[in-house]
Each structure stands twice: as C-alpha cells, then as structure tokens.
Amino acid sequence: MTEKSWMYAVLEAVQAEMRADPAMTWIFELTPPVASTPGRPVINLETEFGRKRVVNTGIDEMWMVGAVTGAGLSGSRAATYIPYQGIGMTFQMLQNHAGKLRHMTGGKASIPVVYVMEFTGQTPGFAGQHSDYEMDTAFAHLVGIRTVVPSTPYDAKGMMHAALRSPDPVVFIYPAGLRMLMEDVPDEPYEVPLDKAAVRTEGSDITIVSSGPGMQISLEAAQRLQAEGAGVEVIDLRVLKEMDSATFINSVAKTKRLLTVDMSYYTLCPGAEVIARTAENVDGARYKRIAFPDAPPPASPEMFLWMRPDANHVFDAARRLIG
Amino acid sequence: MTEKSWMYAVLEAVQAEMRADPAMTWIFELTPPVASTPGRPVINLETEFGRKRVVNTGIDEMWMVGAVTGAGLSGSRAATYIPYQGIGMTFQMLQNHAGKLRHMTGGKASIPVVYVMEFTGQTPGFAGQHSDYEMDTAFAHLVGIRTVVPSTPYDAKGMMHAALRSPDPVVFIYPAGLRMLMEDVPDEPYEVPLDKAAVRTEGSDITIVSSGPGMQISLEAAQRLQAEGAGVEVIDLRVLKEMDSATFINSVAKTKRLLTVDMSYYTLCPGAEVIARTAENVDGARYKRIAFPDAPPPASPEMFLWMRPDANHVFDAARRLIG
C-alpha cells in the first residue's frame, strides 16, 4: 500500500501485465509511459520493455487505435494512450471495428485491447478544443465496447487490470483533471469489475449520480449537505457501458430524488441515460441534471469557470430538489 | 405540388439554392446528385453546375467534410453527401471544427454548410457496419451543430432550404430506409424551421416521441391504437439539436405517459434525452423506451428482423403503458 496518483496506479497495472505477458504492447504519442511516486520505483515502460513493444508514433491517433485493434486481432493484448486532441480521429475504428468484430464474426474475433482515452482536465484558458469534455457519450452509445471512467487511483488500477485481462475492448477514460488526486493503492495486482457502480456515501434523502471528473464536486457537495443533516447517497457510475442500472435504480426507489452531475455537455450526457433508466423503473421520483451547457468551453477563465459545474452548483441543486 | 421522394425533394431544394448562389458547391462520393420523379425534370447537379462546383472524390469522407467546412470558412455555402460507411471518419472535423469555430473565434467564423449524413436503411442481411443506425447520438451530443432528421419528403425539402440558408453548420441525417417514401411536395422553395418538432397526431392518453426512420412504425402503431379508441399524440422530433423540448413536455404534462421510439441503440439514444428532459419537468408520468438493443445488427435476417423495432412492438408497448 503506497500513496499513488491516478497515472502511477494505472501504469503499475500495465507494467505488471506486461511483465506477465511478453507479447503485450503499448503505443503512445505525447505522453510517455513514465510515472513516479515517493517510495516506489519509477515506472518507465519504454526503457523497461524496449521499443519493440513500447513505441511512440507521429501525430496519427487513427493509426494508434487501429494498430492496437489489429494487434488484438492478431492474438496479442495491446493498449494505447490517446491524447485528448486526437480522439475524434479514432472514432471509425472503435465504431465499426473494435466494437463490432466479435459479433460480426460470430464470436471468432477477439480484441483484448485497452484504449486509454485522455479527456482534458477542463483547464481554464484553452478554449473549445483543449478544455472540452465531450466524447463520453459517443463512446457509451457505441456497442461492443466497454467504456469505463474510474474516478480514483484505486479504481483506476483495479479497472486497468480487469480491462487488460478482459477479452473485450475497453475504452478507459482518463479525466486529466484527476491528475493530482493521490490515494493509498495496493502495490499488488487486483481487479475492480468493469460492470459495477460504487455507492460512495449512503443516505435516503437524495441520490446523486456522477462519474469521473464529476465525482469530486459531488462528494464535496454531499459532505456539505450531510453536515446540514441531509441523507445523501452518492453513486459513482464508474462504468458508462454496460451501465450498472440496478445500483442507481434501487437508490432512487428509496430516495425518490435523483440529481445527476456531468462535466460533459447537457444534451445526451450520461446523466440523461441515468434519468431515463430510472424514470422507466421508478414511479413518482423527481429529477434534475447538472452539466456543462450545450456550448464549447470558452478560453476566458471568467466565462469558462462560470459555466463549468462546481460543488456549489451541486449543493444548491440538491437542496432545491430536497426542499 | 408534385409527388416526390425524399431524395428528389431534397435535391430540388439544393438545385434551387445552387441556382440562386453561383458560389455554392456540392461534394459527393458514391451517390451522384441525381434524382427523378414523374412529371418533373430529372435533377442532375453534376451536369447542371459542372465539375468545378459539383465533384466526386475518392474514398475519403474526412476530406469531404473537411473540404466543405473549409469552403464555408472561405465564405462560400457548401454541402456534401456522406455515405453511411464513411461517417466515422468525419467525426473530428465536426467535433472540433464545424461545431466550435464560431464560438472559438468569438463569432468571426461562419460555417454555412450542410452535411447530409446518410444513415443505413437497416436493411437485413448486411450486418454490423451496413445495417446500423447509430451516429445520431454522437452528433446530437456535439455542440455548435444543428442536427436534424426529417422523416417526410415535405420536411426534407423545407429543412434543406432552411439548412442551406442557415449561417450554422447543419448535420442533415438521411435515413436511407425512407428512400421509397413519396408524398406531395410543393415545387417552389419553402422553409421548415430547424428547431421545431411536429405533432403528427393529437390525443390525451399517451405521447409517442420518435423521429426519422422510427416515425413510420410509430404512426402505424398509433393508427391501430386509435382504432381501439386510445388517444395518441405522436410527436416527430425532426430536430435532435436544438431539441424542441416544449412540444413533448407539454404533451406529456397532458398524457402522463411517454413512449419513445428509436431505431438506434438503446443506451443514450435520443429517446433517453427526451425522457430525461420530460422527467425533469413533469411529475408523476410513466415512461418507456423502444430501441434497437445494445448489440450490432446481425447479418441473418432472422436475427436482425427480430431485433429491429417494428410497429407491433410500439403498439404492444403503448398498450402496456396505457395499462
């Protein structure tokens, strides 16, 4: 057990799996697979495994995603880390190949591949392309791919082990805003399942469902609400597909109030699916969504920070819903 | 007024706009801009306007979408017709350029461009890549683009005029399953707004919300339900973004029952957004969604036709919801 960042925890899992499987490969572009944390050895996949297995490429994210998919089809496990700038270029390969080949071949093709998709940290100042948080929905609507978005270093490591061992292609979203988050994480391999949400706090007045970069503001708001005596059940989806509906449906059946929190655009954000699934199954509940407006993030910090959901927004909205 | 197919109606609008604006261009790949209908002249944009304005390319849908976007930025109106096979390749340009440039430039960039996105007709036999209906959600989640999906030749023509005259980029979804649909369409130009749903039948027992290729089965089911005495309000969304919430929210406030019908995959289908918006605004309603399962369409007609939503499914689900 050592305190680790999201990235250290993830690379530790990758390193362990690559040591166990000499055929496994890793392709990167900008972000070298290097991480360090006090008290643990520096991880550098490139120097440890050599450039036959760990390679950087030119600015060609389509090739990166296609290449690891092809590696998977050839019988090798593989993973890639896609910088957020290039995600749009990877779409065809995920849509029509990674997600469909098992089905289209009647189960003959297997793509044991992990696509780490960096999402921006929604840092102010960088405008529409570099501060957005928007492709979660596009991935989650696709079929045949598991899409996960761990929000803690512990989950990130365990889900990376599970993802690399899974015979299914996994889109592993890394919200870069969690870069600084540290927590105690076991040094040994362990798995966190790819199909379970986590109940982070229990309570009976309101259910707050969020994931990834929305968890921190949700938990902060929950703490303040609990301090005021409200019973708040905060659920971390962790998985966008296959979404674990039972956990939030059962919760809302109890609380009868559901607030979803997304950092992504309002229309068709994951919270819309959460509300829809709940509304199909629970009668008489009340619903509210928090999300980024349907507008690109502006560069100006003044504009951007006003638009980006924060803990105050969650707190106030939850209160209104309870009240 | 002449009976016209979806495509004839659309090309008639394009032809009129291209006659009015000698700078406007059209880029195609497989589907030549040619249509005919009894009693009206054959439309052939390529021969009428010449290959300086109307051109086909190699198999490079990324270029097609990027090129019309660039044409728009250069001050010319432009449109392209993307075959469904290539839609995935166009994503980056729509996500990071077409949808964001106006905002990122503080209003200086204008992209008066129409992207006709062919969606498969969900024809049985062609399997995962050629029978899917899946990108609607990905487009509708993006910002800065208007995404419309007309379901009738009349709407298609009127929305094409509106789209071509709009200073905003418009994704104009063409569900190829509507290819055979004919109806009387005025020969003159007219506009159908890009932000309004249409109430196709009125009634107070249940609201059915669908769009594009889901409209035909929804209307057929509604007819059968009405024959049984049920009051059915069928709403054709027509626009996925900006979705006209007021129309369906008002309807469900009255009927208290909402059934959404989508041909696209269940998770995060447009119906999820419709239900979520309604649930945030209407208390005490009941909800149900019909959609394609979260699985690629299989080639086998036996498997595929069983999975694809049809009028019986809508009829039965509506009946169960009415109770």
Add this chain to the structure above:
Amino acid sequence: MGYERDDIGSDAGFRALNTTSRRGFLRIAGLAGVSLSLVSAAAQAEAEIGFWAKDLSNEKLVDMFRTILRIRWHERTMADKMLSDPDYRGYNHFCAGQEAVAAGCCAALRNSGPYDQIDLVFSTHRPTGHAIAKGVDMKLMCAENDFRATGLNGGYGAEMHLSDPSVGFVGADGMVGPGPVLATGAAFAIRARESDQVAVFFGGDGTYATPHFHSALNNARLLGLPFIYVLENNLYHQYAHYSFSCPHTDIAEAARAYGIPARVVDGQDVFQTYNAMHEAVDRARAGNGPSFIEAKTYRYYNHWGAPGATAGELGAFGYDPLAISSFRPEREVRAWMQRDPVNIARATLINWGVLDAGQAEALETEVRAEVDAAFAWAAEQPLCNPEDGLMHVYAEGRAIARQFG
C-alpha cells in the same frame, strides 16, 4: 454496355454460359475479335523476380491452379444461384477475373499452424477469393453467405465479414480504409512477440485515396514492420475509374515514395503474383520490413450482385445505372477477358509439362463437383435463432432485448 447487359447480365445469356463452361466468358469476348497476347511485355519484365514459381513442386503448382478454379467456380455457382434459385439469399462482391492475385499471393504464405505462427490475411468487402485461397472451408463459407446458423460465422457476418482465424484469415471488412491500418497493427504485434509471421492486407485501388493509406504505409516503413500491402488494381472503385482518385498510373509509385519496395505485377498471372509475394514474404520474415505489390487486374462482373437481380439494374451483374462519372467500357471488359487467369495458369502448366489438357479438364470437373457440394450442403443448414442476435456482443453474456419497450 451491350456485352454485360445482353449476355452475362441477362438470365438467358448467363444460363447459356453456365450450361457450357466457365470458359464461356472467353468465348464471348473472343467473338468480339479482340485479341491480346497472353502476357504483355510490361508484365514480362516484372515477372523476372527471384524465387521463380518454376522451382516449385508439381503438386504445389497444381494446387495454385486448383485454387483459381475453386474461386472461379464458387463465383459462377453463386451467380447462378442468385439468378435461378428463389430460396437463395446470399449476395456477393464478385471477384471473377481477379483470382490469380489471391491464389498466387496466398500460395506464398503459411496457411496452417497455431495462430501465433500462421500468416495473417486482412481482406476487404470483396473477400471470397482471398478466403478460399487462404484455406477457408468452402462449405462453411457458403453457409455463412446464405445466413445459416452453422455458417463460418454463425450467420452474424455474411460475405463482408467472413473470418476464420484457424487458417489465418483474420477477415473481411466492409469499410474501405481501415484494413491496412489493422494489418500494420498486427504486424507490430507480430514483431513484438518475436514471431516470424507476416501480416498481409489485400485492398483495392479505392484504398489509395483513403487517409489510412498514408498512415499504414508510413508507420510500416518507420517501424520496419512485416507487412505486405497487396493492392488489387482492378481499375475501378465502385463507380469511378482510379484516375479520379489517384494521380499515379502505377499506385506502386505512391508506396515507393515512402521507401517501401514496390512491384507492379500482372495480376492475371498466378505465377507472377506468387513470385512477387514470395520475395515480399522473405523480406518480411528476414526482418527487412514492408513490401507493396500492385497487381493489375480486372473484375468481370459488376461491383456487387444479389439474388433477384435483373439485368441492367443496380445489383445486377451488368451495367450499373449509378455509374455516372465513369463506367466500364465494353471493349475494356472484353480485352481483359482475353487474359483470363484460369487460362493463363492452365496454359502455363501445360507449357511447363506439369499437366496435360485432359488432366486440367479432370481437375476442373472435380473442383466443380466440390463447389456444387458446398452450396448443396449450405442450402440444408438451419437458419439462425432470432434471439441469438443478442450474443457475442461481449465475450460473455447477452445483450438485453430493448425492441419491446
């Protein structure tokens, strides 16, 4: 257009051919009085590649001829069923005319063995020739193409998604573009695991214009991958001549620009395609990186065909009404038919003393019986169970039915 529409394209013309033999194709072309020498001078020059097919055993040479015949008769039989059998449902992207590319190239590959040793082939929307040449079981393929539960892929994929890892046929792909990128990824994995496999992509002239062309070749070159790009230049991509999308006469020029060794070969001559592929495979196995082979070839039928086809309509085998910008002139079709891959292979083997005419005839009869049996077997296979469409989304479990609300 006369030829395609009136003869092959029509039921009558088609049956007439069928009741005689495969070489009916040529007879008709011959009637037009067009006549070309079997092997053109340009093609001869490129044939001077090392590893002469001449050194192969008689058995291997006959096998290559058999592969061509199997592909050809599969094509012909399927086309017949489309036009004559009301119960038949399979469609096809026909490859008749192009057989020697698949047959020659795959003959230079390792087609059996464990999955981490066998050579891997990535194919396109026009896969059946490659599949047969790589060793896919024809019965299973026929059943798959007719959407049968016991087909090669359980009826999930059909023609555009045929896949059989057991013979290294990674599979077909209905999308134009991604194939070579996937194949270079396989080649990267192969090298990483220190296998001597090669990854091969078969693609058409249409793949040149795709963005993927650049990605695949550039990365294959930079990383020195064991990757072979076989470009079947049949002059057309769907409705357009390749000159509409490519500035090169030889697309191989484009590959050479990356520093990738590239050959242009006569795609109608199975021994030339074999020679070029043998050289490329040796290069890849020796760790000397990728190769590119452009095979000039031609398809006899239209882009695509399906049951219920009517001559002169989209989906029929003849003239294509959507072919606005460019379409295939009748003379071109006839000229190419003069250089039929079946005839070239047969004539060469007879010339080399490997077979005599009678043996060739017997072989063809044998192949024809095999193909008939494969289609007959397929026609008796069960249809799919509707609810199984929810399987194979992930390795485990089933999707939930959502169509009922």
Add this chain to the structure above:
Amino acid sequence: MGYERDDIGSDAGFRALNTTSRRGFLRIAGLAGVSLSLVSAAAQAEAEIGFWAKDLSNEKLVDMFRTILRIRWHERTMADKMLSDPDYRGYNHFCAGQEAVAAGCCAALRNSGPYDQIDLVFSTHRPTGHAIAKGVDMKLMCAENDFRATGLNGGYGAEMHLSDPSVGFVGADGMVGPGPVLATGAAFAIRARESDQVAVFFGGDGTYATPHFHSALNNARLLGLPFIYVLENNLYHQYAHYSFSCPHTDIAEAARAYGIPARVVDGQDVFQTYNAMHEAVDRARAGNGPSFIEAKTYRYYNHWGAPGATAGELGAFGYDPLAISSFRPEREVRAWMQRDPVNIARATLINWGVLDAGQAEALETEVRAEVDAAFAWAAEQPLCNPEDGLMHVYAEGRAIARQFG
C-alpha cells in the same frame, strides 16, 4: 541542456537578455564559438527561384524586415511578461527563430480587400507569427491572448484560435492535421466561385504523419486547386525529432510524389521564403494548381510557454522533462541561432543598400515601442462577462445555462 536551462530558461538569464536586446540570443550562441556562414550552399541553390525579391521596392523590403522585427519583439515581450508580470495570463507557442517563414510567405500574398478577393491563411497551434505577418492588429491579438473581452476574438479563443477574416487570416487551429484539409476546401470553393484567391496552410513537420496530409495533397493535386502548403520544418514536433515520424530527409519529397511542385528553402532567409511563395502564388493564380514549400527552420524556445513558468519545468521555455524519446541538443540550438532570421534580413538589406545600420536600429526601436504599446493597451482591456460564454454557439441566440441544475 546547460544553455536553455541556465540562461534563457531562468528568470535571471532571461532578464539579462531582455535588458540588452533581442540579439542577446545571438551573443550567447556566439560565445559558444559555433559559427556558420549566413547562407549555406544548399540554401543558396534553392534561392535561385524566379521573382527575385531583389526586384521589390525598398519600401516592401523594409516592410518584410519590419514584420520579422514585429514578430520577434512580440515573442520576446510576451515571454518577459510571463516571467515577470504576475497579472499576465496569456500563454504562447513560441515562434521566435521562425519569423522569416511567416514574413516572407505572407509578403507574397494579397492581405487586404474584400473577403472574396483576399488570400486566405490557415494556421496552427503556433499562429502568432502568421497572424502578425498576415496583418492582424497586434493590440487586438495581445488582448485576445490575455483573455480580454475586447480582444480579437472576444476572449473566446485566445492564442490557439486567433482568427481575423478581415485580413484573410482564417485562423489558428489547436488540432494538428485538419488545417490543410480545411484549406483545400477553401481552395475548392475559391476555384468554384472563379476568384483568383489562393488558400495557404502553414503547418509543422508534425503534420506530415497525420492522415490529413495525404487527403489534402491528393485532393489538391487531383482537383488542381489554388492551394499552397507551407511546411515549417523546425525539426521537432513537441517531444520528437521529425525522423521519428517521417522517412524523408526533405518532407518536400512526399509532396513531389503526388506530382505537386515542391521546393525546399532556407526558412531563416525571408527573401528565399518570399521567392518560393511568389512562384507558388503565381502558379495558383494562373490555375496551375497546388505547390508545396518546405522551409527548414528552428524555434529557439521550447514548444510552449505560460505565465508562472519555472526554468526546467514543463511549460517553461527551456528543457522539457517530457522529452523522453528525443530532445533538442544544446549544440543544435546554438548552431541555429547563428543563422537568426533578424540578422539575415538586416544584413541582406544593408548589403543591398536598402538600409544602413542606423536606420535598421531606428526601425527596431520603433517596432519595440509599438509592441510595448500593444501589450500595454491589452493589459487595460476589460475581462469577459461570464454569461457571454453562452453566446456564439449559433449565429443567433444563447445556449441555456445547465450548470445550475
């Protein structure tokens, strides 16, 4: 790394340079004893392009020099503010060292007039040099880079999205790849409307490996578009030398493979970049299709810089700790600084008798005052109104605030 880290990268070293002059850069490099002739032989050869800059009026030549100075002092002043002004918030992808490419190329373009007659420039994530050369108002740009409501783009875009259609600067783009595709689309529209404009894309060596490179060049060639691709080969894309992603020594080779006329020029010599661009513009306006210009150049600073930078850390101007696979050797930086575009332009103009040393000095003082005034004006501009972030999503209306639930 000593140089970058200890001198330019550190506050102290940086201020020292600043308090002397722009040419402090060179003095330090000079101290290292590296010395190269101003114009290399190879570069000389390529300089023999028609349309000699020598034929230009004195005024125009001085303008080109002024543009270089304006870019350089904009760079230096911004870097200073980042290190010294706690209120400054703008970041920059520095282009110091590369000024002669933007200045020379844009001098050959039409930079004013109605939008359907002016030449159109598409830029990258490193846009400020191109913006200045194309004629963007420096005050407005400085305000935009510092997120001011009255900035060029209202504070919505900042550095990576600068756009000013009024001078034909279509804009920057934070994504590597799409630019040339967008520009070819503009070129297509230009030709369709029978304008004689040209569409220009400035891009880095990093653009070579993108899938878009192939799409843009292939379609520009096939359609014969009035498109000019100016590839600024500054040897690195972020953390990697271009040899990691490109098999060519001259990326221009790749363009020639498409049949596109391509030149390699010395990017440090503004008159060479002008000459090459003049030739390309003439070709485009005459309807003779696209051109490609590879300008060999170099950036002095690191990839990117931002306020609050500390020497040796990501975002500072010096050594980049993420540069694992490859990074810039100190000697390389020093050697390139010997061939500073400011000095080359000045020396050439003095040599041609266009300016004397005193006049050059006066010009620089004038430019420096202008730049200082631009930053000073920007610093007084109002910040943005938060709720305006909901504007400009579409041409009309405002998005709905959704962050409150």
